[in-house]
Amino acid sequence: MNELSLVAQAAFQPANTADIADAVVAASGLRIEVDRRRGRGAGMNPSGRFEPHERVAFDDGWESLEDMPPFRTEVQVERPRTVITRNESPDIPFDRSINPYRGCEHGCIYCFARPTHSYMGLSAGLDFEAKLFAKPDAPKLLERELAKPGYKPRTIAIGTNTDPYQPIEREWRIMRQILEVLNKANHPVAVVTKSALILRDLDILSSMASRGLAKVAISVTTLDRKLARSMEPRASTPSRRLEAIRALSGAGVPTGVLVAPVIPALNDHEIERILDSAKAAGANEAGYVLLRLPLEVSPLFRDWLLQHYPDRYRHVMSLVRSMRGGKDYDAEFGKRMKGAGPYAWQISRRFEMTTKRLGMVRRGMHLRDDLFVPPDGSGVQLSLL
Structure with missing residues (x-):
């Protein structure tokens, strides 16, 4: 039986849920020591x-596990042939996106993009947070693709898979270079x-927003610092x-709040409070x-839920x-x-009533593409290295 499924099945045993799960994980060697992660x-x-x-x-008796180094962020260069990703999904409001990075140092345990690391021969767990890929050719590739006859x-969506402003973006x-290309071409984003x-790039975003070319959604999962x-x-x-x-809304950038993800019995009680706080800060759109x-x-x-909130595991x-x-x-x-069923309907109804009360728009504003x-296409020859 797969060891990961043992972790999940342990939660349905009649004895102490957390103790059983810890025993299963420890026996299989799956859980990494706290100091290393x-x-x-x-x-x-x-x-x-x-x-x-x-x-x-596993410990072979020589206490070698104690000498293993902690997980540190490593960045490799990825050189794709194209940078604009297309999709035809009927429940997504955009048909193209850009991901400057693969993997995300933010380490959000709920991130739906984690399984994509498996395509690189890596783990969706700690590898997804620590072994990252950067695409430094992305701005040149974008310029070349925009110049095609x-x-x-x-509208190009950025940040739909991994966060473009994760910590390694500082270096x-x-x-920022992608935004410079889009700004020069008057392309909506x-x-x-x-x-x-993101406030580092407020100069570009505010300039684009003044022409109806940019908008931003800030994801706020919880207002509880400990949970976050x-x-x-x-x-x-x-x-x-x-x-x-x-700051974004004050600079004239249309800004919304994304309550994502909504986790039942963990942060769903915060929906109204998050929307109230975001509206007070200047958000004019909202989604979840x-x-x-x-x-x-x-x-x-x-596994994360069993470690941090074992008493809520079964209910969640x-x-x-x-x-x-x-x-x-x-x-x-x-x-x-959005899910289905009575509880999903309740979440949807609460969100609808609150956004209506606050006067927040649920459907995003249309950006200009006229x-x-x-780009003239010059100077975009890529390196063969």
């Missing part, structure tokens, strides 16, 4: 689902982030995100996404399944973002 979200680093072998750490501009500055680092620290350890604090909303637990995310989230997972057709996750279009000026 301090400041990270995931507690495990299981092998990717495409790997032929499962590698686990017949290119038709539509790599790939997102919509940014989603949970980082106050354990659930999304390297993201900006809730107060910093509200400050970012205030229900917790998504695809593939490896489910056992990682379960029971409500999640009630909105996912009895499963941890339902990927069906139209249901994956000002687009294609």
Whole structure:
């Protein structure tokens, strides 16, 4: 039996839930020592689902585990052939996006993008947070793609998979260079982030917004600093995100708040408070996404929940399944973002009533695409190295 499934099954035993889960994880060698993963979200680093072998750490009697180094952020260069990703999903309001990075140092335990690291032969657990990929050619690739004959501009979404303003952006500055290309071409962009680092680029965003070319959504999962620290350890604090909303909206950038993810019996009681606080800070749009637990995310989230909130484990997972057709996750279009059933309807209704009371728009504003000026295509030859 797969060791990850043992962790999940332990939660349904009649004895002490947390003790059983800890015993199962310790026996299988999946859980990493706290000192080695301090400041990270995931507690495990299981092998990717495409790997032929499962590698686990165990004490061979020589106390070698004590000498293993902590997980440190490593960044590799990725050189893709294209940078604009297309999609035809009927429940997503955009058809193209850009991801300057692969993996995310924020370490959000609930991140639905974690399974993508398996395509790199890496783990969706700690590897996703510590072994990152940067795309320094992205601005040049973008300029080349925008210059192609017949290119038709539509809003490019950035931050839909991994956060473009995660900590390594301070050094790599790939997102800023992308914005410079879009600004020069008068191309519309919509940014989603949970980082106050976005304020570094306020000059570009405010300039684009004045022409109807930019908008931003700040993700605020909780206003509880303790919950935020354990659930999304390297993201900006809730107060910093509200400050970012205030600064962006004050500079004329249309700014919204994204309550994502909504986790039943953990942060769903904060919906109204988050919306009230975001509105007071200047947010004029709002949206929400229900917790998504695809593939490896489910056992990682379960393990985190057992570590931090063992008393709520059964209640949280029971409500999640009630909105996912009895499963941890339902990927069906139209249901994956909002769920189904009475509890999902209740969340939707609460959100609808609050946004109506606050006068917040639920459907995003349309950005202009009639000002687009294609780059001339010169100076975009890429390095062969």
